[in-house]
Amino acid sequence: MARAFLHIAALIAAGVALACGARADELVRYKIIGDTIPEPLTGSPADPARGRALVVARTTTCILCHSGPFPEARFQGDLAPDLTGTGNWWSAGQLRLRLVDASRYNPQTIMPSYYRNDGLVRVGRNFAGKPILSAAEIEDIVAFLVTLRN
Structure with missing residues (x-):
């Protein structure tokens, strides 16, 4: 079962990179403090409006695994936590790290890992060394997720 999930994750990551046209820009340096x-x-x-659009877009794959307060999205995932109330549970910094490198x-x-370019496996040759999302897209998604409060 775990092996199947790893295979699905590899397919999703490859699909995200293909759909998004992975960014060739250099990664911005960041510092991890705790979590x-x-x-x-x-x-x-x-x-936050751009962040919401990114979360709901099928190209980022967020709603393939997550569900949330997105009435316009007909099919939402149930493999990962519902995003409703995310702003109650995690800070912007915690959400940022989850998006940058959930592992x-x-x-x-x-x-x-939406903002990593090293140590990844099963990455298509055209996408090796490139992040899936840009720094600005990560920040837009974080800005949206912190607004999701009950």
């Missing part, structure tokens, strides 16, 4: 990346990856303000929290996770 957070406390500082934003960009110096510009994040846009820091759970080495067996099927969630792709």
Whole structure:
């Protein structure tokens, strides 16, 4: 069963990279403190509306595994936690680290590392060394997720 989930995760990660046209930009340096990346990856303000659009878009695969308060999305996943109330449970820094590299929290996770380019397996040749999402996209998604409160 665990092997099947790892296979699914590899397929999802490959699909995300293909659909998003993985970013060739260089990764911004960040510092992990405890269970957070406390500082934003960009110096510009994040846009929660763009973040919501990214979460709901099939190209980022968020709603293939997660569900949430997205009435317009007909098919939502149930493999991962519901995103409703996410802003109640985790800080922006904790969410940022989960998006950048979810394997820091759970080495067996099927969630792709959206802002990593090293130490990954089964990455297509055209996408090796590139993050799935840009720093600005990570920040937009974080800005949206912290608004999800009960």
